[in-house]
Amino acid sequence: MIDLIINIILLTFLAITAIAIIRTTNLFATIMLFGIFSLLSATLFVVMDALDVAFTEAAVGAGISTILMLTTLALTKNHNEKRSHAHRPWLPLAVVTITGMALVYGTLDIPGFGDPAAPANTHVAQYYINNALPETGVPNIVTAVLASYRGFDTLGEVAVIFTAGVAVLLLLGGKPSSPNSNPRTNKKREEDET
Amino acid sequence: MKRNPILRIVAKFLIPLIILFALYVQFHGDFGPGGGFQAGVIFSAALILYALVFGLEAAEKIIPPHILRLLASAGVVLYASVGVVSLFLGANYLDYSVLGSTQIKGQHLGILLVELGVGMTVTAVMLIIFFAFAGRGRP
Known part of the structure; x- marks a missing residue:
C-alpha cells in the first residue's frame, strides 16, 4: 500500500517534470530538469527493489550526463531559439495520441510486477x-x-x-x-x- | 570559481569521501549493490568535481591525459586477458572457476579482476569525455 502511494507520487512528479521539460525554452533549465527526471527514475527503481539499476541511473543519468550536457552548453554559448508558433500541432498531436494509446494497449498484456x-x-x-x-x-x-x-x-x-x-x-x-x-x-x- | 572559499573547502572535504565511496562500491559489489560501472562513474565524479572547482589544468596535473588513455585501454585488456588465462588453464573463455584452487575462489578472483577492469575503463573514459568537452572551451 505504501509502495503504491510512493509510486503514484513519484510518477506524478515524473509527468510534471516531463511537461516542464517540453514547456521550457531555457536550455540550462532543461538540463537541470533532465537531471531531476533521472533522479526521480532512480528513486522509482529503488521502490521496485532494483538497487543496481537505481545506482547506475543516479550516477550516470543524474550525475555524469548532466555535467556533460552542461559542458556542451557552455561550449555552444547558450543559444536560445525563439519558438515559432506558426506551425499547426494537429498532426504531431494525433501521432503522439495514437502511439500513446497503442502503448497503453500493449501494457494490458504485460504480466504483473514481480509475477x-x-x-x-x-x-x-x-x-x-x-x-x-x-x-x-x-x-x-x-x-x-x-x-x-x-x-x-x-x-x-x-x-x-x-x-x-x-x-x-x-x-x-x-x-x-x-x-x-x-x-x-x-x-x-x-x-x-x- | 577558484576564489570561492566555501566551494573550495566543501570540495576538499567531499572529494576524499567520494573516492572512498567509489572504492567501497568497487570492492563491495559482490555483497551489495554496485560494481565496476557505478564505481567508475563515482570515481570520475570526484575528479570532475575537483576539475570544476580548482580548474582543468589542476585536474590534468593529477591525471594526465596520456595516463587516462593508458588506463582506459588497460581496463579492457585486463578483462579480456582474464578470459585468455582461463582458456590457457583449460576452461572456456571467461570461465573463472579454474583460476583458484576451488571453484568459489576462482570465481571470486575472476569477478574481482573483471570488475576492476570495468572500473578502470569507465573511470578513464568518463574523464576523457569530460576533459575533451571541457577542454574545447579553453582559448
Missing part, C-alpha cells in the same frame, strides 16, 4: 536464483550474473564504453582548432604541396 509465472521469471532467472550463491559464492545475484554468467556480454559493454571514449578523442581530442589550422585548408595545402 513468478511471467516468462522473464521462468526461464533462466530460476537457475540464477538457485545456483548463483553455491556456484560463485557471490551473495549479490546481479553481480554474479553480470560478471560471471554473462561475462561475455559485460566484456562487450566495456568495449562499447572504450569505443565511445576513442570516438570522442578522435572527434574532440586534439587541440581546439585555431583559425589558421582549419582541417579543410590544411588538406588543401597538403594537396597543393603534392
Whole structure:
C-alpha cells in the first residue's frame, strides 16, 4: 500500500517534470530538469527493489550526463531559439495520441510486477536464483550474473564504453582548432604541396 | 570559481569521501549493490568535481591525459586477458572457476579482476569525455 502511494507520487512528479521539460525554452533549465527526471527514475527503481539499476541511473543519468550536457552548453554559448508558433500541432498531436494509446494497449498484456509465472521469471532467472550463491559464492545475484554468467556480454559493454571514449578523442581530442589550422585548408595545402 | 572559499573547502572535504565511496562500491559489489560501472562513474565524479572547482589544468596535473588513455585501454585488456588465462588453464573463455584452487575462489578472483577492469575503463573514459568537452572551451 505504501509502495503504491510512493509510486503514484513519484510518477506524478515524473509527468510534471516531463511537461516542464517540453514547456521550457531555457536550455540550462532543461538540463537541470533532465537531471531531476533521472533522479526521480532512480528513486522509482529503488521502490521496485532494483538497487543496481537505481545506482547506475543516479550516477550516470543524474550525475555524469548532466555535467556533460552542461559542458556542451557552455561550449555552444547558450543559444536560445525563439519558438515559432506558426506551425499547426494537429498532426504531431494525433501521432503522439495514437502511439500513446497503442502503448497503453500493449501494457494490458504485460504480466504483473514481480509475477513468478511471467516468462522473464521462468526461464533462466530460476537457475540464477538457485545456483548463483553455491556456484560463485557471490551473495549479490546481479553481480554474479553480470560478471560471471554473462561475462561475455559485460566484456562487450566495456568495449562499447572504450569505443565511445576513442570516438570522442578522435572527434574532440586534439587541440581546439585555431583559425589558421582549419582541417579543410590544411588538406588543401597538403594537396597543393603534392 | 577558484576564489570561492566555501566551494573550495566543501570540495576538499567531499572529494576524499567520494573516492572512498567509489572504492567501497568497487570492492563491495559482490555483497551489495554496485560494481565496476557505478564505481567508475563515482570515481570520475570526484575528479570532475575537483576539475570544476580548482580548474582543468589542476585536474590534468593529477591525471594526465596520456595516463587516462593508458588506463582506459588497460581496463579492457585486463578483462579480456582474464578470459585468455582461463582458456590457457583449460576452461572456456571467461570461465573463472579454474583460476583458484576451488571453484568459489576462482570465481571470486575472476569477478574481482573483471570488475576492476570495468572500473578502470569507465573511470578513464568518463574523464576523457569530460576533459575533451571541457577542454574545447579553453582559448
